[in-house]
Amino acid sequence: MDSITQAALGATVAGAIAGKRCNAKVLLVGALLGTLPDLDVFLDYGDAVNNTIKHRGFSHSLFVLPPLALLISWLYCRFRPDPFWSFKRVSFVTLSVLITHTLLDAMTTYGTQLLWPLDGYFELRNVFIIDPLYTLPLLLAIGVACFAKQHGGRWCQAVVLISTLYLGWGYTAQQVVAKRVEANLAAQAIPSERVLITPTPFNTVLWRIVVMDDGKYWEGLASLFDQDSHIEFVNRPLSVWPLEEEPTTLMGLRAFSHGYLNYREESGMLIVSDLRLGMANNLSFEFAFAERDEVGEWALLESTQRYPGERGFEHLNTLWERLKGDQEIDANLQRVERTL
Known part of the structure; x- marks a missing residue:
């Protein structure tokens, strides 16, 4: 999906997990984590074809993202200790944001190397790479969560459910x-x-x-x-x-x-x-x-x-x-x- 959608999804997933602790800082961190896998677009693989087919490669792999999430979580807890945000909670948020990113990409037509370094591109093709009906509710939840304080997490939870149901609708329509x-x-x-x-x-x-x-x-x-x-x-x-x-x-x-x-x-x-x-x-x-x-x-x-x-x-x-x-x-x- 496009970068705005991935950032919005990352923020909403983080806010949903944070619940009553959802705030602007949590949403921002979630948005940054949500864009992290797509930073591979800045890598130059030497020619136009390789730059295209190697995007959504190692940075989207289900073999790479879990250890990366653990590393990011350890670094965060090491330098920003917090009684509530334990290593377990931080790693759960980080892994959830990264995994939902790559799974959403796999639902588009582009293709995602979920099992890199093993060969294979995976795609369900049940949603277009830009779909306002998927993205706008995520942005709405973020906007409400920034001002709703204790209720922001509930909004994020509801919208994560709605967005997931929309993806299910896309698959059903395709069938x-x-x-x-x-x-x-x-x-x-x-x-x-x-x-x-x-x-x-x-x-x-x-x-x-x-x-x-x-x-x-x-x-x-x-x-x-x-x-x-x-x-x-x-x-x-x-x-x-x-x-x-x-x-x-x-x-x-x-x-x-x-x-x-x-x-x-x-x-x-x-x-x-x-x-x-x-x-x-x-x-x-x-x-x-x-x-x-x-x-x-x-x-x-x-x-x-x-x-x-x-x-x-x-x-x-x-x-x-x-x-x-x-x-x-x-x-x-x-x-x-x-x-x-």
């Missing part, structure tokens, strides 16, 4: 859409071996579906407010890696994306796209891997580069109309391709 997708793929004779279902920006009502096929992939939208269960799928060309040599960065990107990759040539550059995040023709993660040399042959770049996209908010209204169940928009899906 409802999944059953509808399964029926549509069978009815339309589209292969169903590799199907991706993920929320569109800022909500858990409108869902994007990507289906991989031989030589093409299918893309569609499904809203929980649709009156008709039919899903309009648009097929798009799916290319393969054109070079004999396969760099290790490509292997890493393939693992990160679970194979949801596409390849194209644009302006003499070989572009590799992660199909999971964004919309067709305007995807969030695109990388330049090679360029044409003087004789027209592909030459791998010394280091991969982010390929710039043009994402904006001007078409969010179209997605909003589609969210409300206007399936006529699906006949012209290109209208929303330039959305986040």
